[in-house]
Amino acid sequence: MHLGSARSALYPFLLARRSGGQFILRIEDTDQKRFVPGAEQELIDGLHWLGIDYDEGPDIGGPFGPYRQSERRATYHEYAWKLVELGHAFPCFCTPDRLEKVRQEQMKNKQNPRYDGTCRNLDPEEARKRVAAGEKYVIRFKMPKEGSITATDLLRGPITTENSALDDSVLLKSDGLATYHLAAMVDDHLMEITHVIRGSEWLPSLPLHAHVIRAFGWEEPVFVHLSVFLKPSGKGKMSKREAAEAMKDGYSIFVGDMKELGYIPEGVLNWIVLMGWGVSEDDVLSLDQMIARFDVDSLTPSPAAINFAKLDHFNGTHIRLFPTEELARRLKPYFVKENLEVDNETLLKVIPLIRERLVTLDDCLPFAAWFFRETVEPKPEELVAKNLTAAQSAEITRKSLEILSGLSEITPATAEPPMRALVESSGLSAGQVFGILRVAVTGQTVSPPLFESMEIIGKEKVLERVRKAIAILEKM
RNA sequence: GCCCCCAUCGUCUAGCGGCCUAGGACGGGGCCCUCUCAAGGCCCAAACAGCGGUUCGAGUCCGCUUGGGGGCACCA
Numbered sequence: 264m265h266l267g268s269a270r271s272a273l274y275p276f277l278l279a280r281r282s283g284g285q286f287i288l289r290i291e292d293t294d295q296k297r298f299v300p301g302a303e304q305e306l307i308d309g310l311h312w313l314g315i316d317y318d319e320g321p322d323i324g325g326p327f328g329p330y331r332q333s334e335r336r337a338t339y340h341e342y343a344w345k346l347v348e349l350g351h352a353f354p355c356f357c358t359p360d361r362l363e364k365v366r367q368e369q370m371k372n373k374q375n376p377r378y379d380g381t382c383r384n385l386d387p388e389e390a391r392k393r394v395a396a397g398e399k400y401v402i403r404f405k406m407p408k409e410g411s412i413t414a415t416d417l418l419r420g421p422i423t424t425e426n427s428a429l430d431d432s433v434l435l436k437s438d439g440l441a442t443y444h445l446a447a448m449v450d451d452h453l454m455e456i457t458h459v460i461r462g463s464e465w466l467p468s469l470p471l472h473a474h475v476i477r478a479f480g481w482e483e484p485v486f487v488h489l490s491v492f493l494k495p496s497g498k499g500k501m502s503k504r505e506a507a508e509a510m511k512d513g514y515s516i517f518v519g520d521m522k523e524l525g526y527i528p529e530g531v532l533n534w535i536v537l538m539g540w541g542v543s544e545d546d547v548l549s550l551d552q553m554i555a556r557f558d559v560d561s562l563t564p565s566p567a568a569i570n571f572a573k574l575d576h577f578n579g580t581h582i583r584l585f586p587t588e589e590l591a592r593r594l595k596p597y598f599v600k601e602n603l604e605v606d607n608e609t610l611l612k613v614i615p616l617i618r619e620r621l622v623t624l625d626d627c628l629p630f631a632a633w634f635f636r637e638t639v640e641p642k643p644e645e646l647v648a649k650n651l652t653a654a655q656s657a658e659i660t661r662k663s664l665e666i667l668s669g670l671s672e673i674t675p676a677t678a679e680p681p682m683r684a685l686v687e688s689s690g691l692s693a694g695q696v697f698g699i700l701r702v703a704v705t706g707q708t709v710s711p712p713l714f715e716s717m718e719i720i721g722k723e724k725v726l727e728r729v730r731k732a733i734a735i736l737e738k739m
Numbered sequence: 740g741c742c743c744c745c746a747u748c749g750u751c752u753a754g755c756g757g758c759c760u761a762g763g764a765c766g767g768g769g770c771c772c773u774c775u776c777a778a779g780g781c782c783c784a785a786a787c788a789g790c791g792g793u794u795c796g797a798g799u800c801c802g803c804u805u806g807g808g809g810g811c812a813c814c815a
Binding site for chain 1: 746749750752766774775776777808815
């Protein structure tokens with residue numbers, strides 16, 4: 264399940280929620296050759312994680328089931344033959360081998376590859392007999408030789424296609440299962456689908472689909488063909504190679520990777536919903552806000568380049584929107600995964616300090632893992648302040664220790680004023696003095712605010728770590 | 740090769756004939772804030788692909804060119 268599939272689910276979901284309709288999950292698994300075990304579950308898990316819930320589906324049932332096309336072969340068989348009876352389709356006994364040769368020949372002669380019509384006008388009785396005798400066959404749509412068809416895409420308007428440019432496409436395969444062209448049209452009718460929102464790679468087969476629907480005399484659903492996603496450069500669509508490239512930078516186009524990478528559903532949703540849909544202002548949207556503002560015919564038909572920087576932006580923005588308890592709940596697993604013992608009381612105190620620093624949830628580790636470690640291991644060279652020697656650094660740190668140890672407790676209110684005074688009287692900069700303490704206390708050069716952090720770990724640990732730092736500096 | 744679709748800042752987009760000296764967001768640059776890193780505030784640079792029409796008036800409508808994308812399976 265990649266970004267494209269996620270968006271193809273999101274839009275109809277928003278439309279259904281907006282308009283009081285039903286959003287259904289139908290598994291289109293009519294190609295057994297491409298069956299991937301676990302793919303259906305991955306899809307369901309992805310939708311669940313994103314918060315896109317469906318009203319009918321293979322795992323929850325519904326009034327129009329079954330929702331797996333592989334379980335609907337009898338239906339397709341019936342409708343395929345119905346089309347034969349109506350004179351809009353015909354059984355075809357051509358072998359794939361022969362058809363392949365015909366195609367090669369056509370290509371060589373610079374003709375369009377298409378079905379050569381061998382079985383198109385077979386005597387119906389004769390054909391029926393061959394089928395009854397057990398001969399392998401497919402059922403093809405009998406595309407009119409003349410005229411044209413006009414089908415409408417909601418975003419693009421009416422699109423007229425000459426029938427002569429269309430082929431006698433296979434509707435029912437020799438394995439007895441339908442192709443998408445038949446299965447989807449039959450199911451859309453039977454399941455009372457009002458809106459088909461799909462990728463624009465389906466646009467070329469829209470005329471065929473209109474033909475099939477009209478041959479049955481059914482009402483057409485509204486067709487909406489979404490723009491394709493282009494790779495970040497905007498040149499060409501996302502490829503396997505590009506996907507691997509993104510992964511190296513800590514990004515992915517697969518929904519299944521997002522959680523692991525520290526992205527939250529809110530951020531991912533906000534990101535993809537705006538790739539192909541524009542709101543005039545207030546880009547930051549919750550799912551409810553999306554539902555409230557969604558409008559199918561304001562989707563954009565032009566291709567959209569994937570922009571991971573924007574994913575980071577939305578992810579960080581939504582993280583900042585979380586209440587402390589909620590963020591704690593989401594962050595905890597990342598600490599646990601690092602085998603850190605996280606007590607909720609401390610975590611709740613840490614969160615306000617790191618919230619606005621997180622782009623992804625796993626960023627909590629570099630900022631706050633040290634809160635939950637017994638000791639820290641500062642690098643000696645990092646304990647030496649800029650433009651100072653180790654001895655000078657040790658000297659000012661001893662003075663800092665003196666001040667801090669004289670405090671009954673260390674809080675920003677108690678510690679910062681005397682420390683500022685020390686900075687003032689020493690003639691050094693706050694960056695130099697606090698920098699040493701930061702490395703001493705946190706073990707790193709980048710951390711949440713110093714005095715707030717000190718308050719959380721407590722005076723005892725602070726003094727212990729500062730003493731250790733002095734010892735290190737004195738040995739240099 | 741043939742068919743189809745698309746076209747506004749680097750990117751996602753607003754704009755549906757006069758409200759446009761083209762708006763927002765990301766990214767970029769600058770300033771402010773500042774104990775690091777962020778976040779936040781203020782400011783700046785940045786686009787209607789080109790050419791013809793239609794119209795009193797075109798980013799908005801039409802045509803062509805160019806560029807981009809998709810499709811031509813017993814895959815979806």
